[in-house]
Amino acid sequence: MARENATRHKLICEGLEGLMAHGYEGVGIGPILASADVPKGSFYHFFKSKDDFVGAIIEHYAEIWDGRRKDIFADERLSSLERLDAYLAVLEGTIQEEHPAGGCLLGVLGQTISGRSAMLRAKLAEAYRSWENSIAGLLQEAEKAGELRAGVDPQMAAVELIDAYEGAIIRVKLNDDLEAFARFRKLAIAKLRRDRDEQVRSA
Structure with a gap:
């Protein structure tokens, strides 16, 4: 079981790299299996389809960044906006x-699967909600x-921050x-931070 889990994880990691570089349409299962050194017939032991595979990658990616945000946002040595800036x-x-x-896997896929799988759209929406809610909480x-x-x-x-982040990624690329x-x-950060005039008025 441990070996199977390790193989599945390896496929997901290889798939993540492929999706980030080439998007949904540009990723083929064959090259990913070759990179992971996994026999072709083994793929369907772990995943029902390409969409099932991509769904697992979305979940994996979201878990990674949910964990990173939790660690950064829990740092009480910093103020709340300092934590947000540390995350950025x-x-x-x-x-x-x-x-x-x-870049951002969610943004990459969001631009290429809008007319495809309802399951993948739902997973992307869930990942975005989690992202938005964590920033809103901070x-x-x-x-x-x-x-x-x-x-x-x-x-x-929080929603506007993520929208602007995705736009910045596009400009970078x-x-x-x-x-x-x-x-x-x-x-x-400047648009969110309370300015000195506000602080004086509330003092």
Whole structure:
């Protein structure tokens, strides 16, 4: 059983790399099996179809980043917005390390499977909800601590932050412009942070 789990995990990791680099349409099962050194007939022992395989990859990817966010957002040495900026710094570092193949799996798939499997769309929607809710929870903490700019709705701000993040990724890839993400990060925090005038008025 442990060996089977290891093989399944290896296929998922190889599939994740393939999807990030080539998208849904550009990924073939054959090359992934070859990279993982797994016999072709074994694939259907682990996955019912390509969509089932991609669904497992989405779940794996979401679990990785859910865990990273939880670790960063739990760091009480930092204020809430400092934790958010630390998270964005990790994302920025990952993009720089993986460029030009890196990015966001959810965004990559979201642009290519809109007319395909309802199951995959549901898994993407679930991953986005988890992402949005975790950021919204952190922004609620920032609001309670008096860090958040007046009038900012934590849930809507979380959605807008993710939308802007996906847009920054497109600019990075389209223009080979790594500074696009740095600009996004700087502006995102500035738009959320309570300014000094607000602090004075509430004092």
